[in-house]
Every structure is written in structure tokens, then in C-alpha cells.
Amino acid sequence: MAAPKFDNPIVRWIDYRLPVFTFMHHEMHEYPTPKNLNYWWNFGSLAGFMLIVLIVTGIVLAMNYTPHVDHAFDSVERIRRDVPFGWLVQFIHMNGASFFFIVVYIHIFRGIYYGSYKSPREILWILGVVIMLLMMATAFMGYVLPWGQMSFWGATVITNLFSAIPLVGEHIVSWLWGGFAVDNPTLNRFYSLHYLLPFVIVGVVVLHVVALHTHGSNNPLGIELRGKQDSIPFHPYYTVKDFFGLGLFLTIFCLFVFFAPDYLGHPDNYVPANPLVTPPHIVPEWYFLPFYAILRAIPDKLLGVVAMFAAIAVLFILPWLDRSPVRSARFRPIYKQVFWLLVIDCLVLGYIGAKPAEGWYIHIGRLATVYYFAHFLVILPLLSVFERPRPLPLSIGEPVLGGGGPSPPGGGSAGAMERA
Amino acid sequence: MAATADGAGGDGVTRRDFLEYAAGGMGAVGAAAATWALIDNMNPAADTLALSTTEVDLEPIEPGQSITVVWQKKPVFVRRRTEAEIREAEETPLDSLPDPMADTERVQKAEWLILVGICTHLGCIPLGQKGTDEKGEYGGWFCPCHGSHYDTSGRIRKGPAPENLAVPPYRFLDDTRILIG
Numbered sequence: 224m225a226a227p228k229f230d231n232p233i234v235r236w237i238d239y240r241l242p243v244f245t246f247m248h249h250e251m252h253e254y255p256t257p258k259n260l261n262y263w264w265n266f267g268s269l270a271g272f273m274l275i276v277l278i279v280t281g282i283v284l285a286m287n288y289t290p291h292v293d294h295a296f297d298s299v300e301r302i303r304r305d306v307p308f309g310w311l312v313q314f315i316h317m318n319g320a321s322f323f324f325i326v327v328y329i330h331i332f333r334g335i336y337y338g339s340y341k342s343p344r345e346i347l348w349i350l351g352v353v354i355m356l357l358m359m360a361t362a363f364m365g366y367v368l369p370w371g372q373m374s375f376w377g378a379t380v381i382t383n384l385f386s387a388i389p390l391v392g393e394h395i396v397s398w399l400w401g402g403f404a405v406d407n408p409t410l411n412r413f414y415s416l417h418y419l420l421p422f423v424i425v426g427v428v429v430l431h432v433v434a435l436h437t438h439g440s441n442n443p444l445g446i447e448l449r450g451k452q453d454s455i456p457f458h459p460y461y462t463v464k465d466f467f468g469l470g471l472f473l474t475i476f477c478l479f480v481f482f483a484p485d486y487l488g489h490p491d492n493y494v495p496a497n498p499l500v501t502p503p504h505i506v507p508e509w510y511f512l513p514f515y516a517i518l519r520a521i522p523d524k525l526l527g528v529v530a531m532f533a534a535i536a537v538l539f540i541l542p543w544l545d546r547s548p549v550r551s552a553r554f555r556p557i558y559k560q561v562f563w564l565l566v567i568d569c570l571v572l573g574y575i576g577a578k579p580a581e582g583w584y585i586h587i588g589r590l591a592t593v594y595y596f597a598h599f600l601v602i603l604p605l606l607s608v609f610e611r612p613r614p615l616p617l618s619i620g621e622p623v624l625g626g627g628g629p630s631p632p633g634g635g636s637a638g639a640m641e642r643a
Numbered sequence: 644m645a646a647t648a649d650g651a652g653g654d655g656v657t658r659r660d661f662l663e664y665a666a667g668g669m670g671a672v673g674a675a676a677a678t679w680a681l682i683d684n685m686n687p688a689a690d691t692l693a694l695s696t697t698e699v700d701l702e703p704i705e706p707g708q709s710i711t712v713v714w715q716k717k718p719v720f721v722r723r724r725t726e727a728e729i730r731e732a733e734e735t736p737l738d739s740l741p742d743p744m745a746d747t748e749r750v751q752k753a754e755w756l757i758l759v760g761i762c763t764h765l766g767c768i769p770l771g772q773k774g775t776d777e778k779g780e781y782g783g784w785f786c787p788c789h790g791s792h793y794d795t796s797g798r799i800r801k802g803p804a805p806e807n808l809a810v811p812p813y814r815f816l817d818d819t820r821i822l823i824g
């Protein structure tokens with residue numbers, strides 16, 4: 224790659240010693256991006272934006288927050304009532320966590336629909352699942368900080384999951400707590416980790432982007448770029464599209480922050496933590512509900528916990544469960560349908576997770592749990608063998624312009640062409 | 644065994660190999676020791692561990708009534724059982740229990756049932772202490788979190804909890820006072 228020529232002598236002077244400008248030019252101008260990306264490709268940059276928002280608001284919150292069981296609740300109330308613009312910072316942080324999850328979940332389903340986890344993007348995908356796990360840990364510990372009833376009992380129930388581990392379970396739990404129950408040592412360490420983990424996430428995001436830029440973005444057709452005519456530079460085309468999407472997203476986000484800041488939360492968290500009274504109906508934050516439903520679907524403690532973790536673990540091996548050489552669901556008639564069934568299944572699980580574990584809810588929860596695992600462990604492997612994909616276009620330009628270059632041999636889609 | 648110039652012994656192992664393994668091994672031991680310190684650092688501290696005890700006056704508790712006291716930051720249920728409750732607990736066949744344990748093993752005096760009030764599933768506090776609480780299908784306690792039912796001996800009967808409610812260590816100081824811990 225030839226170094227670009229910069230007009231500004233100061234830029235040239237710096238770039239000669241520290242090639243940041245060459246690097247930026249390479250990533251923004253030379254980096255070829257498929258020209259057919261749709262709006263589902265906006266969610267990666269939105270996720271990055273939300274991560275920054277959470278870190279900035281979090282650092283400001285930390286300046287007024289007190290991590291002590293006797294003061295934590297009051298210090299958050301003080302942030303909301305007395306600290307200048309504290310209410311705004313707190314609402315942005317609180318709703319920001321929810322919107323971060325909305326964005327990331329859409330981002331993940333985008334990857335599932337368009338087969339973005341397939342070769343050569345397996346590590347990119349796995350790093351994404353790692354980010355999701357870190358986000359879950361971060362959000363869980365953040366939710367404990369305001370020390371309301373849901374904070375306390377959520378922390379109790381989730382840390383107790385580890386007591387299901389045979390033999391050492393009890394020791395692990397008291398190690399996590401630093402005591403005999405969720406208490407001040409627990410709050411302190413959660414605060415310490417809640418501050419740390421977002422920066423670990425930043426580190427993994429950097430790796431995620433390095434992996435992305437190694438082979439470039441997948442695209443709605445799921446086929447390889449056939450040459451220059453299939454791509455456009457990231458800047459200005461996608462920077463502008465990302466900013467437009469950001470504007471729309473922020474509009475919705477602000478509606479929540481300013482008009483319904485508590486809509487996604489739970490009123491019980493405005494009751495200070497009471498270690499002697501469990502609220503009659505405890506639920507986790509909405510973004511954990513599908514996993515919570517899987518936990519409760521199984522009437523055995525250990526197996527329930529195993530199933531819940533397996534629900535995430537199965538995502539790690541997704542690239543090897545779905546062996547179909549065709550990436551995009553657009554060309555996979557059956558996969559397209561089971562994809563939507565999976566989406567519905569996850570929504571059902573989320574709904575059941577919010578309901579008490581009784582009566583019909585239990586049965587629906589069990590069915591939805593079975594289907595969730597069946598999708599990944601049975602349906603996908605079978606589809607890879609039995610589904611007959613539709614013919615793939617020769618290039619990104621072909622469906623629009625008609626014609627296109629001859630399809631070069633090799634590439635992720637060649638096998639499918641032969642079969643179709 | 645004469646060492647050659649590079650220190651190789653008869654079997655081709657050089658002094659340098661030995662030094663590398665020894666240094667690497669020492670390094671690993673040092674790192675493991677430091678890691679251990681950091682991990683153990685998160686365990687309960689000495690002041691937390693210092694066994695606290697709780698004394699309970701049983702005098703004001705009426706038959707059929709329960710009170711909750713705090714021991715080591717955990718709720719402890721003290722229930723004065725009625726004749727009917729005791730009979731029910733004693734007559735339950737052991738093979739109908741997920742975690743079989745005779746009622747007589749769980750109490751020192753049949754009238755007084757003393758339990759750690761923490762659901763053995765995921766740590767919620769079961770309902771059943773107040774007269775108005777739901778007590779579950781077996782008349783003991785009911786955990787609303789995921790639906791575990793405990794009987795009048797605090798034994799798990801139905802639901803996801805794997806074990807009976809725990810009995811804390813306690814002794815009778817005299818007829819109307821106990822010391823937990």
C-alpha cells in the first residue's frame with residue numbers, strides 16, 4: 224500500500240513518525256465496503272457509540288456514587304435530585320444499558336440472518352459472543368449498584384446459580400460474596416468490576432474490528448466481492464449512512480430518556496434493599512428474560528443452570544452447526560423461515576421469563592426452551608444437508624445491473640452454486 | 644561424566660536446558676502463589692468470619708406463630724409448631740421426600756423448629772412467616788421466586804430447590820432461650 228500524500232506539512236511531519244493518518248486513510252478511504260449494505264449494517268457502529276456513551280456517563284456517575292450498603296441507594300437518589308444534570312446522566316446510563324442490548328441483539332440476529340458467522344468470519348463471530356458475555360456481566364453488576372430491592376435479590380439469585388456446581392459450589396458462592404450473603408463486600412467488588420469490564424469490552428471490540436477488517440464486511444447477498452465495481456469506500460458513503468441511522472436511533476433513545484425513563488425498569492428497585500424480605504415477584508432486567516426463562520424451564524437446579532449457560536455456549540459453535548455453504552437467508556428458503564421462528568421463540572422466552580413460574584407459563588416455557596436448542600442442534604445441521612438453496616447471483620452488481628463479471632472459482636459461495 | 648563445552652550431558656540435556664526449566668519453574672510457582680493470594684483475597688475476611696451468635700427469647704412466641712431473627716446476616720426462622728403440624732411432619736413417609744430426613748433429626752424439641760430461612764434453590768426468602776402469607780401446598784413455607792414448597796419440617800416437597808431448609812447450629816440455654824451459632 225502506497226502511503227497517501229497529505230498536503231498539510233504538520234500532518235506529513237507527524238505521519239512520518241507515527242503513521243496514524245496513513246492508518247486512518249487506509250481504514251476509511253481504501254477499505255473496500257460492499258456497496259449493497261442495508262440498514263441492518265448500522266447496528267455495529269451504533270453498538271460502539273452506545274459503549275462510549277455508557278463509559279462517559281458511567282465515569283461521571285462514579286464521581287457522585289458511594290459504593291456502601293448504607294449509602295449507595297441514597298447516593299443514586301442524590302444524583303437524580305440534587306446533582307446538576309445528574310438526572311440526565313443517570314437516565315442516559317440506565318436506559319443506555321437497555322438500548323445497548325437492543326442494538327447488540329439486533330446486530331446478532333443480523334449476523335444470524337445473513338450467515339455472517341461463516342468462514343472466514345468465525346473468530347469475528349466468537350469475539351462478538353465474548354463481548355455479549357462481558358456486557359451481561361457488566362450490566363448485571365451495574366444493576367446491583369443502586370442497591371434497591373431488585374438489585375439485591377437479583378444479585379442473590381444470580382450468584383446463587385453457582386451453588387449448583389457440585390462439591391465446590393458453596394465455596395464459590397461465598398467467595399463471590401466475600402461473606403455469608405450478598406453484602407457490603409459484594410457491592411464493593413461489583414463496583415470495582417463494573418468499572419473495569421467496560422474497558423475490557425473496548426479491548427475485545429478492537430480485536431473484533433481487526434478481525435472484521437481482515438476480510439471485510441459480509442453483505443445482504445452473502446457472496447464475495449467480485450472486484451472493484453462491487454465496493455465503495457467506507458467514507459463518506461457509510462459514515463453518512465451511519466450518522467443518519469444514529470440520528471434516528473437517538474430520537475427513539477431520547478424519547479425514553481426524557482419521557483419514559485423508568486419504562487424499562489422495575490418499580491421495586493426504588494425500594495431500598497432489604498435482606499430480610501424477598502419481593503413477591505422478582506424478575507431480571509428485560510434483556511436477561513429469555514435466559515431466565517430457560518433457567519426456570521428445567522425443574523432441576525443444576526440442569527437449569529447448565530441449560531442457561533448452554534443457551535449462550537451454543538452460539539460459540541454456531542459456525543460449525545450450520546454447514547450450509549450459502550450465507551444469506553435470502554437464498555435459503557427453509558432457513559429463512561426457521562430464522563423467523565427462532566426470533567419468535569426468543570420473544571416468547573422473553574415473555575415467559577417475565578411471568579411467574581406457574582400453570583401454562585411453565586409448559587410454554589419448556590416448549591420454547593426445547594425449540595431454542597432444537598433450532599441450533601437439530602434443525603441447522605439437518606438443513607445444511609437437506610435444504611436446496613436458490614441460485615446465487617454472480618456478483619453484487621448483477622441483480623441490479625444485469626450481467627456481471629464471470630464468477631471466479633473458489634470463494635464461500637462456489638459450492639452452493641454447483642448444488643443449486 | 645565429563646561435560647562437553649556446551650555443558651551437554653550424556654543424554655543431550657544441556658546446562659542451559661536445566662537453567663531454563665529451573666527458572667521457568669520458579670517463575671510459574673511465583674505467579675501461582677501471587678494468583679492464589681489475589682483469589683483468596685476475595686474470600687470472607689476475618690471480621691466477617693468471626694462467628695457471631697444470636698440469642699433468641701422464645702417466651703413471647705405463641706403456638707402456630709413464627710418469628711424471624713438475624714444470624715450472621717442470614718434470616719433464621721423460629722417456629723413454634725402446633726400439635727397438628729408436628730404430627731404431619733413426623734408421619735410423612737421418608738420415601739416421599741426429595742431430600743429424605745426424619746423430622747426428629749431436624750429438631751431438638753418437637754415444638755421448636757429452627758431453620759435458616761433461605762431457599763436452597765437460589766437464595767430467596769420463602770413466605771410463610773406471617774399469618775397472612777401463602778404457606779405452600781405442605782403448610783410450611785412457599786418460595787415465590789421459582790415455586791418451591793416446604794413442609795412443616797422445612798423439608799423440600801415440590802419445586803426446583805434441591806435440599807431441605809438448613810438447620811443452623813443452636814442450643815437451648817434454658818427452657819425459653821436458645822443460642823444460635
Ligand code: HEM
Nearest residue numbers: 277278281282284285288317320362365366368369418421
Ligand atoms: C458496558 C458498559 C456499561 C453497562 C452495560 C452498564 C450498565 C449499568 C446498569 C444497568 C446500571 C444500573 C442503573 C440503574 O438501574 O440505576 C449501572 C449503574 C452504574 N454504572 Fe454502569 N454500565 C456500563 C459502564 C459503566 C462505566 C464505564 C462506569 C464507570 C465507572 C459505570 C458506572 C456506574 C455507576 C457509578 C453506576 C451506579 C449509579 C446508577 O445506578 O446509575 N458504568 N450501569
Ligand code: FES
Nearest residue numbers: 762764765786789
Ligand atoms: S429461590 Fe426459592 S424457588 Fe428459586
